[in-house]
Amino acid sequence: MNNLFRNRWWSFGFRTTIMLYFILLIVLPIIGIYGQSFRSGWGPFWESVSDPLAWKAVLLTLKLAIIATIINIFLGTMIGWSLIRYRFPGRRLLNSLVDLPFALPTAVGGLMILLLLGPNSLVGSLAQGLGFDIVFHEPAIVVAMVFVTFPFVIRAVQPLLEELDKSEEEAAYTLGASKTRAFFQVIFPTMLPGISSGAMLAFSRALAEFGAVVLVAGNIPGKTLIASVYIFGEIESDNPQGAAAVSVMLLTLSFVILWAVNLVQSRRLGK
Amino acid sequence: MKKVWVSLTYLVFLILLIIPIIKIFTGAWAEGWDGFIEALSRPQALHALMMTGIIVVVVTALNTIFGVMLALYLVRANWIGGKLKQLLNSLVDLPYAVSPVIGGLMIVLILGPSTAIGALFEDIGFKIVYALPGMILATLFVTFPLMVREVMPVLQEIGAQQEEAASTLGAYSWYTFWHVTWPSIRWGVIYGVVLTVARSLGEFGAVLVVSGNIMNKTQTATTLVYQDVENFNVLAANSVALVLAAFSVGLLLLMEWAKKRKEVH
Incomplete structure (x- = not known):
């Protein structure tokens, strides 16, 4: 009896600790940031958000993240397909390399892009000769976003392709479908949920990216200043109100995306 | 067709x-071995690497313990109602949706020196923001979902039967945990640890905001790379980046190995 009593207290203590940790670490800060930005009511929030530099930064982030996501959809689908469908020398090595952007610190990723495309590099000087700039301009930001979100689509598409029933595809061929037709009518629909959930994850990651971008973007307000760098600048210049307001915009957007990903996934599992 | 796709890949x-990885290596060797060593043996570089090391160790330990426990509760506990469990389950993913900079900002807003809690801690001589505790908190926030998300599916897959059998036979959950649960979730946990180490090693945005990036005090390896680049000291940045990249590649190999083991079990 004594033993049971003690066990109960122990497990109660454990539960409380874990749940407190969870709520204090994750939930409270997020409530805090919404609280901070609305603390003095709608007026100041609106003022911070309607600062042209603020919404220009958010719009720029959206635009570049969409471009990066589209690039990733194409690259990811192609690479996921090649890695699963074809056997070729070096396939396993490439397959392990896919995760490199997850393992590599983002600041290191940014530095690599800076070195490769910067004004002193081969590519950079070539581009400059042709009359357009890469580093410190929009293309470099897109490259950085593509780099950090590279694995998402591939990793979402691969398991679906592996599960794909070969007989369905063979049936299509037997019925006289061409390779292209079989791809678009049988294989592509199977890959689609993976592509869409991978793309959404990549998009929300691209919206949030900071480390790789801050090093390669020129961070010129209104031109190459993206939202997360804008927030950082506001914190540095001691304006937590403005930082919190833009954060709330970005956060709400990300939450909606995350929720959509969950919806897509649960619908797939429910099917 | 095959040839086209494979060569494009x-x-x-x-x-x-x-090419970028090779570039980091050649960049760090631009002035030979001496330049590399010199850049790394700067006092601020050594200090930054040490800070990163401390953060990685503390964060990985805490995140592993709390992550495994939370995963156990979210899958097994019957004292949480179904709806609440679903809510908690979706809350776990929140840090994925939060930009690291915003994660850092949240900690500054709640625990910064100008807030009530921050001031209270400062009075008793315990600095959180612009010091190590805040940096650890920020990294804990960012790495939070990694462990939970690795362990939960494994727990769901193995089911509760074996554990229930062990408990009916009168064993306390510690015993059950070590002898029944642990062997089956082991590789999931190891994979989670590798992911946590990689993420805490490379965390930049959140730590930069919380630490204030003070040289020889709160500077980590990644924020040192950032500062070196800003100071146009590319060789030094390269050398520190090379150390980080080497660790990441090592972790990547470990990941592959753990993944393979995980699939076997």
Whole structure:
């Protein structure tokens, strides 16, 4: 009896600790940031958000993240397909390399892009000769976003392709479908949920990216200043109100995306 | 067709991943071994690497313990109602949706020196923001979902039967945990640890905001790279980046190994 009593207290203590940790670490800060930005009511929030530099930064982030996501959809689908469908020398090595952007610190990723495309590099000087700039301009930001979100689509598409029933595809061929037709009518629909959930994850990651971008973007307000760098600048210049307001915009957007990903996934599992 | 796709795949990997990695190596060796060593043996570089090391160890330990426990509760506990469990379950993913900079900002807003809690701690001589505790908190926030998300599916897959059998036989959950649960979730946990180490090693945005990036005090390896680049000291940045990249590649190999083991079990 004594033993049971003690066990109960122990497990109660454990539960409380874990749940407190969870709520204090994750939930409270997020409530805090919404609280901070609305603390003095709608007026100041609106003022911070309607600062042209603020919404220009958010719009720029959206635009570049969409471009990066589209690039990733194409690259990811192609690479996921090649890695699963074809056997070729070096396939396993490439397959392990896919995760490199997850393992590599983002600041290191940014530095690599800076070195490769910067004004002193081969590519950079070539581009400059042709009359357009890469580093410190929009293309470099897109490259950085593509780099950090590279694995998402591939990793979402691969398991679906592996599960794909070969007989369905063979049936299509037997019925006289061409390779292209079989791809678009049988294989592509199977890959689609993976592509869409991978793309959404990549998009929300691209919206949030900071480390790789801050090093390669020129961070010129209104031109190459993206939202997360804008927030950082506001914190540095001691304006937590403005930082919190833009954060709330970005956060709400990300939450909606995350929720959509969950919806897509649960619908797939429910099917 | 095959040839086209395979060569295109190789091309993308070459441009996006392989050449950049080689560039980091050649960049750090631009002035030979001496330049590399010199850049690394700067006092601020040594201090930054040490800070990163401390953060990685503390964060990985805490995140592993709390992550495994939370995963156990979210899958097994019957004292949480179904609806609440679903809510908690979706809350776990929140840090994925939060930009690291915002994660850092949240900690500054709640625990910064100008807030009530921050001031209270400062009075008793315990600095959180612009000091190590805040940096650890920020990294804990960012790495939070990694462990939970690795362990939960394994727990769901193995089911509760074996554990229930062990408990009916009168064993306390510690015993049950070590002898029944642990062997089956082991590789999931190890994979989670590798992911946590990689993420805490490379965390930049959140730590930069919380630490204030004070040289020889709160500077980590990644924020040192950032500062070196800003100071146009590319060689030094390269050398520190090379150390980080080497660790990441090592972790990547570990990941592959753990993944394979995980699939076997």
